[in-house]
Amino acid sequence: MVVRARGLSKTFRGPDGRPVPVLHGVDVDVKAGEFVAVAGPSGCGKSTLLNLLGLLEPLDAGEIWLDDVCVSRLPRRAQCGVRGRSIGYVFQSFLLIAGLTALQNVLLAARYVGRPRPSALAEAQILMQRLGVAHRADHYPAQLSGGEQQRVAYCRAVLNAPPVVLADEPTGNLDEGHAAVILTELRALCRERGTSVILVTHRADAAASADRALRLREGRLESQGGEGHS
Amino acid sequence: MVEVRRLLPRGYLFTVLGIAVGVAGLVALGAMAERITRFIDGGDRFVRGQISVAGEGMGMGTGFTAGGLLRAARIEQIARVPGVAAVQGQVMLPLNPTTSQFLTLTQELILGLDPAVRMSNREFRELPVREGRALRAGDRGVVVVGADFAASRRLRAGGALDLATGRTFQVVGVLDKTLTAPDRFAIVPLDDARDLWLRRDPLLVQVFTGSVGGLGRGDLNTGAAVAWADGVDPDALARRIQAEVPGLNVTIPGELSRLLRQSTAFFTALLFGIGVLGLVIGGLSLANTVTAAVFERIRDFGIKRALGATDGQLLREILGEALGVSISGGLLGVGLALAVGTLVDARGDGQQLFLFSPRLLGFALTFSVVLGGLAATYATLRIVRLSPAEAIRRGA
Secondary structure (H helix, E strand, O other): OOEEEEEEEEEEEOOOOOEEEEEEEEEEEEOOOOEEEEEOOOOOOHHHHHHHHOOOOOOOEEEEEEOOEEHHHOOHHHHHHHHHHHEEEEEOOOOOOOOOOHHHHHHHHHHOOOOOHHHHHHHHHHHHHHOOOHHHOOOOHHHOOHHHHHHHHHHHHHOOOOOEEEEEOOOOOOOHHHHHHHHHHHHHHHHHHOOEEEEEOOOHHHHHHOOEEEEEEOOEEEEOOOOOOO | OHHHHHHOOOOOHHHHHHHHHHHHHHHHHHHHHHHHHHHHHHHHHHHHHOEEEEEOOOOOOOHHHOOEOOOHHHHHHHHHOOOEEEEEEEEEEEOOOOOOOOOOOOOOEEEEEOOOOOOOOOOOOOOOEEEEOOOOOOOOOEEEEOHHHHHHHOOOOOOEEEOOOOOEEEEEEEEOOOOOHHHHEEEEEHHHHHHHHHHHOHHHHHHHHOOHHHOOHHHOOOEEEEEEOOOOOHHHHHHHHHHHOOOEEEOOHHHHHHHHHHHOHHHHHHHHHHHHHHHHHHHHHHHHHHHHHHHHOHHHHHHHHHOOOOHHHHHHHHHHHHHHHHHHHHHHHHHHHHHHHHHHHOOOOOOOOOOOOHHHHHHHHHHHHHHHHHHHHHHHHHHHOOOHHHHHHHHO
């Protein structure tokens, strides 16, 4: 799926009520099966860009297209469907639900898109097996290590085979070994399923392994990168 | 506690406990209000069930037969008034004459009845006996006691009771709880009651033994209960008795009922206040607990929105959980109130403070479920206004 964003802008209100502009007219193009990294200093708007692309945050200006559908203009309910079917999220802080087991957290992705439970369960078990967390299926997040939690979160993000996966610092809280597992899986997603992956990262090795790296500075796109980016 | 945790949705234990405390408060206050209401209603039913008659003057009678001596001749005259079905002469005395008599709501009374004459009160044809038997014609030296009277003295059928006069009576029966005046009665045969009256009133003994005015034992009545024939208007009959039989204090059932309601207006207002207080305290506690529990999970709802949950799906999910939590909390609260009420009522002085009626318990459960649902809906509607990212940020 092609991701196309034009003129994305976002301003937040500061504690004193003053506007704090975060993104200024950012354009993004990601091809189907492309692995794109978003890099830049802290506070430059990387996570906000990802939230906008994932329809997790309303835009102040601009448009977001998935293939030929302008998803940013869809009604509220239809945007829920796009989030559930077309976009998978992996967050730095895992964002697992504490009251659900690892397996229940993974299956949550299927609940809101109306997938039949048996097929979702079978796929969830295969995914968890592949990521090495099947033996932790009945454990609650607090009973899992950080690496295990991120692998469970990854399984949840890809359970519905979304054509777009957005990963916000997914390795930020992981050691080298676990970070490598997640990055390898994201890479495999692009290669094997043709998934478009947009990865926000501070890690130079992660950015280097991407097809392209977008560089953000103070809310503006500094570079779109390119094949064999530096 | 471990078992309770398994029955509840994970993470909701303290929510359920919070709701339980609110519901327990509501049920306990409501049960006290129900208890007072039942007492007042019982008194009202009683006064509407008979025409109470006493002799002219003050006398030493008490309760609904307060007035002067009602002589046998007057009773016979009353019985001849058209519309009268039966007249039952009675002696009603305070058990302890030193007790302030204006506190009639909790006063213990001795009631002398002739068991051979049918009860004249239409609302209380017979008093329910829990243990032993009722009075029988020809009984002497025996007593049937009300439930509270028995409980405060640990009396059982077969036991003995000194009615504060040095004369011991055999307890032949204990009444079932009526939650109104008879719970504090000691019911004795009419002749025994007359003896007790004579023993405790020296002036009456002098008058009686001096045969002033030709008094006989049959004249020793503090009052009488008059029953009316079917189809007769009791208020009209009471006025007819007053007009046709001189020298009587006659209560008009309808007027007495109104008077009773007026005199208990304070309690009615108190009950209303207790009810409102219970609703406010219980309701606020419950609504606050459910709302806080939903807001506490704002991050979870943000995650679910990110996974594609629609407003309707979230609302259904939260309402389902709120329903489960409210029912669990409601049941636990009712159980808590029942336990506390039972403990308090078992303290041994025979006074029952709480009445856990089915309507109260049903109302409390319905109230907790409806309010829990409303509070959850309010909180959900507030949450779904937020973008998923904002909900996740606020819940972090």
